[in-house]
Amino acid sequence: xxxxxxxxxxxxxxxxxxxxxxxxxxxxxxxxxxxxxxxxxxxxxxxxxxxxxxxxxxxxxxxxxxxxxxxxxxxxxxxxxxxxxxxxxxxxxxxxxxxxxxxxxxxxxxxxxxxxxxxxxxxxxxxxxxxxxxxxxxxxxxxxxxxxxxxxxxxxxxxxxxxxxxxxxxxxxxxxxxxxxxxxxxxxxxxxxxxxxxxxxxxxxxxxxxxxxxxxxxxxxxxxxxxxxxxxxxxxxxxxxxxxxxxxxxxxxxxxxxxxxxxxxxxxxxxxxxxxxxxxxxxxxxxxxxxxxxxxxxxxxxxxxxxxxxxxxxxxxxxxxxxxxxxxxxxxxxxx
Numbered sequence: 001x002x003x004x005x006x007x008x009x010x011x012x013x014x015x016x017x018x019x020x021x022x023x024x025x026x027x028x029x030x031x032x033x034x035x036x037x038x039x040x041x042x043x044x045x046x047x048x049x050x051x052x053x054x055x056x057x058x059x060x061x062x063x064x065x066x067x068x069x070x071x072x073x074x075x076x077x078x079x080x081x082x083x084x085x086x087x088x089x090x091x092x093x094x095x096x097x098x099x100x101x102x103x104x105x106x107x108x109x110x111x112x113x114x115x116x117x118x119x120x121x122x123x124x125x126x127x128x129x130x131x132x133x134x135x136x137x138x139x140x141x142x143x144x145x146x147x148x149x150x151x152x153x154x155x156x157x158x159x160x161x162x163x164x165x166x167x168x169x170x171x172x173x174x175x176x177x178x179x180x181x182x183x184x185x186x187x188x189x190x191x192x193x194x195x196x197x198x199x200x201x202x203x204x205x206x207x208x209x210x211x212x213x214x215x216x217x218x219x220x221x222x223x224x225x226x227x228x229x230x231x232x233x234x235x236x237x238x239x240x241x242x243x244x245x246x247x248x249x250x251x252x253x254x255x256x257x258x259x260x261x262x263x264x265x266x267x268x269x270x271x272x273x274x275x276x277x278x279x280x281x282x283x284x285x286x287x288x289x290x291x292x293x294x295x296x297x298x299x300x301x302x303x304x305x306x307x308x309x310x311x312x313x314x315x316x317x318x319x320x321x322x323x324x325x326x327x328x329x330x331x332x333x334x335x336x
Contacts, residue, residue, distance in 0.1 A: 001278065004268070004285040011289035011296075012061055016053045018296035023049060053299075056187045059194055060295045060312070061288035063187070063250045064260050066201045068287025069280050070243040071261025072268070073208045076215040076276055077239050078145050081269075084261040085247040088133060088148075088240070089155035090126045094251040095183060096159040097125025102179045103170045118182065123197070123252035129155060130244025137236045145222070145236070185257035185313025187295050200249035207242030208280060211235060215276040257313040259320025260287055266324065294319065 017023045028050055067085055074083040085091055101121040136151055170176060208215075214235035217225035222232050251257075268282040295312045302309040 001272065001282060001285075004271075004282050004289075008061070008285040008289035011292045012057060015057045015060070015292045015296040016050055019049070019053060019299035020302055021049055052190065055189050055192050055194075056295060057292055059189055059253065060187045060292040062198060062201060063254050063257060064264075064291025065284040065288035066205060066246045066250045067257065067261040068264040068268075068283035068290075069205055069208055070246045072265035072276070072279050072283045073211075073215060073239055073243045074261070075265055076219045076279075077236065077243075078149050079219055079221075080149070081266055082262070083149070084258075085243065085251075086156065086256070086258065086261070087152050088244065088247070089129050089152035089159065090244045090247045091251050091256050092156045092159035093129035094122035094126035094248060095256060096162055097121040097123075098182055098252075098255070099163045099166050099179055100125075102182065103166045103172075103175050119194075119197075119252045123248050126244065126248030126251060130241060130248060133244065134237045134240050137240055138233060148236075148240070181311065182255045184311035185255040185316075186311040187254055187291075188309065188311075189253075194253045197249045197253055201246050204242045204244075204246030204249065205284070207238060208246070209277075211239050211242065212276040212280060215239065219274065219276070255311075255313065257291070257316055259316045259324065260291055263320040263324050264290060291316070 017025060017028055023046055028046060070085045071083070074085060074087060075081050077083075078087070080087075098118045098121060101118050132155075133148055133151060136148055140147055167176060167179070214225070214230050217228055217230045218232070218235060218239075225235075226232050247261075264287040265279065265283045268286050269279055272278045272282045291312070294315050298310050298312050298315055301315075
């Protein structure tokens with residue numbers, strides 16, 4: 001666990017130095033201290049660059065940490081190592097909400113919600129879908145997680161079909177380009193306007209940490225968990241709502257960023273074991289550091305590219321897919 005903490009700290013400390021314009025660590029430290037104290041920087045350019053990169057680094061750490069924790073919770077709840085925040089349908093719902101605002105602004109205005117921005121619409125749609133899963137869990141007594149899993153997968157397909165329909169009915173190239181960019185997932189923020197959503201993510205993460213004892217029992221089977229005193233329905237609904245809240249708050253800000261919630265928990269589980277107290281904390285530290293480094297790599301790649309900056313969601317998919325296949329093949333081989 002100490003090594004994962006060091007990894008996360010090193011990633012956060014080193015990421016602001018990475019980019020098309022490299023920063024000297026000493027100069028960056030002085031510029032950051034001057035900015036914190038409200039004093040003029042000896043190197044104004046370094047101060048300006050640091051002011052642009054720090055919000056991205058902070059957002060990247062929070063997003064990576066939250067998606068990894070949510071992924072670990074979904075895997076424990078569904079007893080499936082392939083479960084992710086995408087599996088629940090929450091990410092698809094956020095994408096559908098964002099697509100509705102981007103591609104059909106007139107329709108949204110006619111519905112009396114013209115003031116909804118892309119992030120607010122994505123958040124509202126994701127929370128609504130998370131609430132729908134909670135209702136299904138209540139109606140089934142929390143015992144039919146396979147039903148919840150199928151409901152999430154079904155909504156994924158439905159939301160994808162509706163997004164494709166909206167795209168087919170839209171002829172505005174700039175709106176389509178904006179939607180495509182949003183769906184790739186990115187951390188290209190300018191400033192701290194995303195901060196109001198962090199309390200929602202923090203509440204969700206706290207809720208998941210509170211449910212770690214229940215997750216340990218639910219991962220062994222709901223009948224066994226119930227026999228050991230776990231209130232299965234209440235625990236299932238609480239975990240679903242907390243994980244959905246984390247995912248919704250973060251995806252509404254960054255767009256879909258894949259594989260963090262799948263790859264990181266599986267890797268940390270191999271290092272720290274299946275106990276959810278250690279697993280969730282380890283996933284939080286590793287996920288935050290992993291996404292921060294990916295975003296730093298994206299900025300470095302932009303230095304030698306004439307086509308603009310690659311969305312970080314594309315890079316996580318390119319890295320996460322092969323790495324996860326390696327983990328999967330190793331697990332299928334079993335112990336020798």
